[in-house]
Amino acid sequence: DIQMTQPPSTLSASVGDRVTITCRASQSISSWLAWYQQKPGKAPKILIYKASSLQSGVPSRFSGSGSGTEFTLTISSLQPDDFATYYCQQYSDYPWTFGQGTKVEIK
Amino acid sequence: QITLKESGPTLVEPTQTLTLTCTFSGFSLTTNSVGVGWVRQPPGRALEWLAVTHWNGVEHHNPSVNGRLTILRDTSKNQVVLEMTNMDPADTATYYCARRLVWQGMDYWGQGILVTVSS
Numbered sequence: 708d709i710q711m712t713q714p715p716s717t718l719s720a721s722v723g724d725r726v727t728i729t730c731r732a733s734q735s736i737s738s739w740l741a742w743y744q745q746k747p748g749k750a751p752k753i754l755i756y757k758a759s760s761l762q763s764g765v766p767s768r769f770s771g772s773g774s775g776t777e778f779t780l781t782i783s784s785l786q787p788d789d790f791a792t793y794y795c796q797q798y799s800d801y802p803w804t805f806g807q808g809t810k811v812e813i814k
Numbered sequence: 815q816i817t818l819k820e821s822g823p824t825l826v827e828p829t830q831t832l833t834l835t836c837t838f839s840g841f842s843l844t845t846n847s848v849g850v851g852w853v854r855q856p857p858g859r860a861l862e863w864l865a866v867t868h869w870n871g872v873e874h875h876n877p878s879v880n881g882r883l884t885i886l887r888d889t890s891k892n893q894v895v896l897e898m899t900n901m902d903p904a905d906t907a908t909y910y911c912a913r914r915l916v917w918q919g920m921d922y923w924g925q926g927i928l929v930t931v932s933s
């Protein structure tokens with residue numbers, strides 16, 4: 708299985724901060740990576756697919772980059788609604804796998 | 815408008831079989847490049863992908879569940895059914911179904927259903 712690693716598990720930031728979340732794959736997944744945002748008690752919401760494509764309706768402050776084994780999700784200016792847990796997911800190979808998540812909390 | 819909703823028991827006993835139904839609208843599972851997948855999340859833990867079925871009948875299951883999964887599809891009813899045998903307390907989780915498009919991630923999700931395995 709392809710292992711997805713998301714250090715750190717928790718990230719403290721303030722409103723207006725530029726936030727970068729990293730995701731590493733244990734082997735190359737090309738650009739077959741998605742990012743999701745999840746709030747407590749809610750279903751995940753897709754933000755980015757194919758590493759850097761912004762899902763329709765998602766604010767432009769979210770962006771994704773990377774290919775191969777190293778990926779990042781960037782929030783250009785953190786908003787109050789962005790405090791949540793973020794997961795990366797590879798869909799290059801089965802079984803699809805998720806990272807352990809990065810929780811963005813208020814500093 | 816695309817919606818998905820999971821239904822089924824919220825409490826099952828150990829060794830029983832779990833049957834969950836995903837009822838969806840706003841898209842068809844017979845449309846090229848469409849799939850419906852299942853993902854679960856134990857309380858306080860990360861997401862785990864379980865299985866997916868595609869428009870062309872191709873399915874994939876996560877080997878981590880040791881062959882306990884079956885996916886059934888009824889395209890006339892817009893439903894996908896997940897069966898998981900020999901349930902264990904470790905299978906306690908919120909179970910989600912989601913639509914996926916090939917080359918994209920899972921773009922629409924159900925609200926999830928919390929299934930507790932306990933005697």
